[in-house]
Structure formats: structure tokens, C-alpha cells
Amino acid sequence: MYTDNQIFAAPMAGISDKPFRQMVREFAPNVPVVTEMISCHSLVGRHKNCLRNFDDYATEGNVGAQIFGARPDLMADAAQILVDAGAAWIDINMGCPVPKVATRSGAGAFLMRDHKLAGKIIKSVTGAVKIPVSVKTRLGWDADSMDWGDLVNVAADNGAAWVTLHGRTRAAGYAGVAVHPEIKDMPIPIIANGDLKTRTDVDEMRKLGYSGAMIGRAMLGRPWIFGEILGNVKSPENIGNIVLKHLDLMVKYYGAHAAVPMFRKHLAWYSAGIPNSANFRIKVNAINDISEMKDEILQFWGCVANI
Ligand SMILES: Cc1cc2nc3c(=O)[nH]c(=O)nc-3n(C[C@H](O)[C@H](O)[C@H](O)COP(=O)(O)O)c2cc1C
Incomplete structure (x- = not known):
């Protein structure tokens, strides 16, 4: 409040x-x-x-x-x-x-x-x-x-x-x-x-x-x-694990079937301004499977899943 x-x-x-x-x-x-x-x-x-x-x-x-x-x-x-x-x-x-x-x-x-x-x-x-x-x-x-x-x-x-x-x-x-x-x-x-x-x-x-x-x-x-x-947090350098954490929370809340299409808009915002993000968005917009979406995130941000 x-x-x-x-x-x-x-x-x-x-x-x-x-x-x-x-x-x-x-x-x-x-x-x-x-x-x-x-x-x-x-x-x-x-x-x-x-x-x-x-x-x-x-x-x-x-x-x-x-x-x-x-x-x-x-x-x-x-x-x-x-x-x-x-x-x-x-x-x-x-x-x-x-x-x-x-x-x-x-x-x-x-x-x-x-x-x-x-x-x-x-x-x-x-x-x-x-x-x-x-x-x-x-x-x-x-x-x-x-x-x-x-x-x-x-x-x-x-x-x-x-x-x-x-x-x-x-x-x-x-x-x-x-x-x-x-x-x-x-x-x-x-x-x-x-x-x-x-x-x-x-x-x-x-x-x-x-x-x-x-x-x-x-x-x-x-x-x-x-x-x-x-003033407590610096802008993160690699946000891949942050994106995966958000996706994981969405899956827990909505279930994978609903969460995957809902998460596409978040991926568009997370990836905005990053080189090759247009291609990334085209790919993830066609994905309906949670493992495929996670793989694309891991590849795009070059991170290691820790969730
Ligand atoms: C996609 C979207 C959804 C919004 N939903 C709500 C809402 O549910 N309730 C509300 O009071 N304002 C809503 N707003 C308005 C925002 O809370 C905010 O007042 C507006 O975006 C201006 O602030 P900003 O320039 O920081 O975005 C929404 C705005 C957008 C773009």
C-alpha cells in the first residue's frame, strides 16, 4: 500500500x-x-x-x-x-x-x-x-x-x-x-x-x-x-536465465499448453533490440512445445539452464 x-x-x-x-x-x-x-x-x-x-x-x-x-x-x-x-x-x-x-x-x-x-x-x-x-x-x-x-x-x-x-x-x-x-x-x-x-x-x-x-x-x-x-540492482548482462525463470513461473501457473503461446509476447519484449531478435521472434512465434521454446531461449541467449 x-x-x-x-x-x-x-x-x-x-x-x-x-x-x-x-x-x-x-x-x-x-x-x-x-x-x-x-x-x-x-x-x-x-x-x-x-x-x-x-x-x-x-x-x-x-x-x-x-x-x-x-x-x-x-x-x-x-x-x-x-x-x-x-x-x-x-x-x-x-x-x-x-x-x-x-x-x-x-x-x-x-x-x-x-x-x-x-x-x-x-x-x-x-x-x-x-x-x-x-x-x-x-x-x-x-x-x-x-x-x-x-x-x-x-x-x-x-x-x-x-x-x-x-x-x-x-x-x-x-x-x-x-x-x-x-x-x-x-x-x-x-x-x-x-x-x-x-x-x-x-x-x-x-x-x-x-x-x-x-x-x-x-x-x-x-x-x-x-x-x-x-539503486539495488544493475542491469543484467545476460538475461537468459531470467527469461527461463519467468517462463517456468508461467508454466507452473497456467500449465505449459497455455503458457507457451502467452509467453511469446514476453519473449518479444525481452529480445527487443538484440541482434537477430527478429529471426528469434519468428521462430518462437511458431513454437507450441515447451521444450522447443526453452531450447530456442537457451540458444538465443547462449545461457545454461539453471532452473
Ligand atoms: C497492454 C496494456 C494493458 C494495460 N492494462 C491496464 C489495466 O489493466 N489497468 C489500468 O489501470 N491500466 C492499464 N494500462 C495502463 C497502464 O497501467 C499505464 O497507465 C499506461 O501504460 C501509462 O504508463 P506507461 O507510460 O508507464 O506505460 C495498460 C496499458 C497497456 C499498454
């Missing part, structure tokens, strides 16, 4: 699952991590196919569980389920721009357009759980409605403990450069998010008045980045 000047690992759908969170913790054991966003409907319906909605967060420690939805009652019920699962705090998604979430369900970024409903949802969740509740949002719906400051006040008035601010609008999606407005006179701490990659970036946010920083895409293929920013 939040303490001053912390660095968070961002919630990322399809990425920040338990194996990825474990990789982050290999290099920075105390970094607070957030789950992928979880639909309040799938949680309350206890959809068993959403295996990762039912992780035991207590054993991991300091995991924020992120929920999305538009119904205050279901959001409260979902939050309670996550408390029982050991979440350290609940994060409410008020920034997801994906049409399925924001326009068709009236959740995620849509709540930047309906602060009244946003307030009701936050109040319902903060009233239902004893652990802290945070909100993750953006600058506004589009360039003409950058009213994030109003939403921060709504969040504070309804009991939220802090807000993470992604420095883009819903309309911008993930494109363009993130803008981080100076933080002045906000009632609760604001965590900066968007394009942050280095210690210098994080220090810059501090100067702007932010109480912490959240790293998203810069952690893809670089789960050690938190250790690097915190």
Missing part, C-alpha cells in the same frame, strides 16, 4: 499476472504491485475461467487489486472478495479507454465523464472495506475536458486514500508523450504515471509535487527495472 515516495508496478491487462509480479519482486521485493484489471461482474459471478481473479494475494504481500465496473453495489462486493483474497489495497480503474470498458460498460475512463457515479462507486467501495482504496485515472476524457483535479477531489471526499494520474487523456489512448501537470493543493497524494523509465524521471515527478511514481510499459521485458531505479 502507499507510503511516501514509493514506486509502483502498474496494472497491465495480459501482463501483470502473478508470474510477472513474482519476477518484479525478484529484483525489488518491496515494490507495491497492482493486478491486471478485474471486472466486478466476473469476480462476483466467481467465473472460474478467470483463474487470476482468485489469486492468494496475501502470500505475495502488498498487492493492490484493481477492479472495474459501473455498479457501486457490485464494486463493493468485488472489493470484499479481494479483501478476503488478501489484497493490501483496492484500486478502482477510472482510466481504461478500451471501448468494451469505457463506452459499452460505462466503466473505466467513462467515469471521468460522470463524476457523480464515480463518487458513488468510490463511496460504496470505501464503505465496504477496511483496507485503503485508490483510484487510477487520466487527465480527462479529451483535450477539452482535462478535469482530473475535480475527480481527485471527488475521490478524496468519498474516502479514497490516493490517486494515480496517467498523464494522458482517454482520447490520447497510449499515444504521444505523457504530460505531468504540477501538483498543488491536492487533498490526497497523487502518484505520477506515464512514460516514466528512470531514476531521473522519478525524481522529476517528485519536484512536480507527486508523492510517488508508477512504471508501466518500461517494465515490459525488464522486470528488474524497479531494482535499477531503487
Whole structure:
């Protein structure tokens, strides 16, 4: 949960699952991590196919569980389920721009357009759980409605403990450069998010008045980045064994059949920028067998399996 000047690992759908969170913790054991966003409907319906909605967060420690939805009652019920699962705090998604979430369900970024409903949802969740509740949002719906400051006040008035601010609008999606407005006179701490990659970036946010920083895409293929920013870990020279460890965690969690295709995207991130990586990606994208995938990893990074 939040303490001053912390660095968070961002919630990322399809990425920040338990194996990825474990990789982050290999290099920075105390970094607070957030789950992928979880639909309040799938949680309350206890959809068993959403295996990762039912992780035991207590054993991991300091995991924020992120929920999305538009119904205050279901959001409260979902939050309670996550408390029982050991979440350290609940994060409410008020920034997801994906049409399925924001326009068709009236959740995620849509709540930047309906602060009244946003307030009701936050109040319902903060009233239902004893652990802290945070909100993750953006600058506004589009360039003409950058009213994030109003939403921060709504969040504070309804009991939220802090807000993470992604420095883009819903309309911008993930494109363009993130803008981080100076933080002045906000009632609760604001965590900066968007394009942050280095210690210098994080220090810059501090100067702007932010109480912490959240790293998203810069952690893809670089789960050690938190250790690097915190100054405890050097960028590893050969990452082959790190990649194998991640694959092994994925296999243990999802089973080999599901893990192998899921791991291809991680291999693309791990190998980005390395000579011959385009060929490597073509090869691994055609592989469905776990031993073949491991062999390709061993060959590409020239490492010896030690897992
Ligand atoms: C593939 C992908 C999945 C994401 N999933 C989520 C999510 O589940 N919940 C959320 O609040 N934000 C999600 N985000 C947004 C990130 O948490 C973060 O706010 C955004 O990427 C900006 O930070 P960055 O520039 O450091 O990546 C996602 C972003 C990407 C690219």
C-alpha cells in the first residue's frame, strides 16, 4: 500500500499476472504491485475461467487489486472478495479507454465523464472495506475536458486514500508523450504515471509535487527495472536465465499448453533490440512445445539452464 515516495508496478491487462509480479519482486521485493484489471461482474459471478481473479494475494504481500465496473453495489462486493483474497489495497480503474470498458460498460475512463457515479462507486467501495482504496485515472476524457483535479477531489471526499494520474487523456489512448501537470493543493497524494523509465524521471515527478511514481510499459521485458531505479540492482548482462525463470513461473501457473503461446509476447519484449531478435521472434512465434521454446531461449541467449 502507499507510503511516501514509493514506486509502483502498474496494472497491465495480459501482463501483470502473478508470474510477472513474482519476477518484479525478484529484483525489488518491496515494490507495491497492482493486478491486471478485474471486472466486478466476473469476480462476483466467481467465473472460474478467470483463474487470476482468485489469486492468494496475501502470500505475495502488498498487492493492490484493481477492479472495474459501473455498479457501486457490485464494486463493493468485488472489493470484499479481494479483501478476503488478501489484497493490501483496492484500486478502482477510472482510466481504461478500451471501448468494451469505457463506452459499452460505462466503466473505466467513462467515469471521468460522470463524476457523480464515480463518487458513488468510490463511496460504496470505501464503505465496504477496511483496507485503503485508490483510484487510477487520466487527465480527462479529451483535450477539452482535462478535469482530473475535480475527480481527485471527488475521490478524496468519498474516502479514497490516493490517486494515480496517467498523464494522458482517454482520447490520447497510449499515444504521444505523457504530460505531468504540477501538483498543488491536492487533498490526497497523487502518484505520477506515464512514460516514466528512470531514476531521473522519478525524481522529476517528485519536484512536480507527486508523492510517488508508477512504471508501466518500461517494465515490459525488464522486470528488474524497479531494482535499477531503487539503486539495488544493475542491469543484467545476460538475461537468459531470467527469461527461463519467468517462463517456468508461467508454466507452473497456467500449465505449459497455455503458457507457451502467452509467453511469446514476453519473449518479444525481452529480445527487443538484440541482434537477430527478429529471426528469434519468428521462430518462437511458431513454437507450441515447451521444450522447443526453452531450447530456442537457451540458444538465443547462449545461457545454461539453471532452473
Ligand atoms: C497492454 C496494456 C494493458 C494495460 N492494462 C491496464 C489495466 O489493466 N489497468 C489500468 O489501470 N491500466 C492499464 N494500462 C495502463 C497502464 O497501467 C499505464 O497507465 C499506461 O501504460 C501509462 O504508463 P506507461 O507510460 O508507464 O506505460 C495498460 C496499458 C497497456 C499498454
